[in-house]
Amino acid sequence: MLDKKLKVKEIRDLGARNYLLTLISPEQARLTRPGQFVMVKCSGDVQDLPLLRRPFSVFDIRNNPRTGKPAGLDILVKNVGAGTRRLAEARPGDEVHVLGPQGVPFRIPGSMQDRKHTACLVAGGVGIAALLLLARELISLQITPLLFYGGRHLADLVLREHFEQLGIETFYTTEDGSYGERGLVTLPLERLIKARSRVGVHIYACGPWSMMKACHEVSVRHGVPCEVSLEARMGCSLGACMGCVVHAWDQRGEDQYLRVCLEGPVMPSGIVDWNTPPL
């Protein structure tokens, strides 16, 4: 894991309090696997508030246009509080401390490649940030990804064009009906799984707890594997403070507490206690 002081190369306002930050970091870009995250100290000086770093999925890897080699990271930042506000106010040339990449990435079992599975990528809100690198990797392994992306309004469905540019089939939902189907994202997901019951399907989900819980329930109803990328408030991000634990069960059904920073953020949905969200 690397700890780097990085320059902000670019910041794009995506609307609805979402920002896309491009950070220059060839080494961290080269090491990042789909589903991993970085811990960002949201202020230039390590002593400035907020003191604790904040976790962000790596949305994309930027390649150097000349060499084609990894050169930087894109992170999606939704301004929801003190740390994300500081990042939203960053300007090109500002510096931020970035630790990572870290965390368990999404798994793509060999059986998915053998049997031409369909991968259902399910995103709610900023959960979309965990799924672009995964979509690319699936395509490179000749597995078809489909995107199911839900939000409250059209403005929440940021960055969807990056998936459309990959040529993958997309299913959008909004709670107010302003774009795509009205309702929850699990509606088209379950419809598709029913229609493809005879071919293998794998669910990968990232978003609000209730959405991932609903994806887990769909996966149980249809006997389909499901991996989720969990969100929890993080302190150290190094496995020491236990601030990010989630209640789960081991293979014998015994209680266990898993650290989202170390044993996650990606986990099989079947081991998570969906009645006990992390603090």
Ligand SMILES: Cc1cc2nc3c(=O)[nH]c(=O)nc-3n(C[C@H](O)[C@H](O)[C@H](O)COP(=O)(O)OP(=O)(O)OC[C@H]3O[C@@H](n4cnc5c(N)ncnc54)[C@H](O)[C@@H]3O)c2cc1C
């Ligand atoms: C593995 C992981 C990946 C993430 N990826 C992204 C991403 O790509 N883009 C993005 O915008 N956000 C992402 N988040 C959430 C992001 O880390 C929080 O929004 C951020 O830490 C809030 O910091 P703040 O100082 O602005 O907010 P604070 O002032 O600390 O809190 C403001 C509000 O946000 C809530 N909040 C704070 N931390 C979290 C958290 N970790 N999860 C859920 N709610 C939280 C608080 O309960 C509070 O209501 C991710 C979280 C995790 C654990």
Ligand code: FES
């Ligand atoms: S954030 Fe400290 S153990 Fe996970």
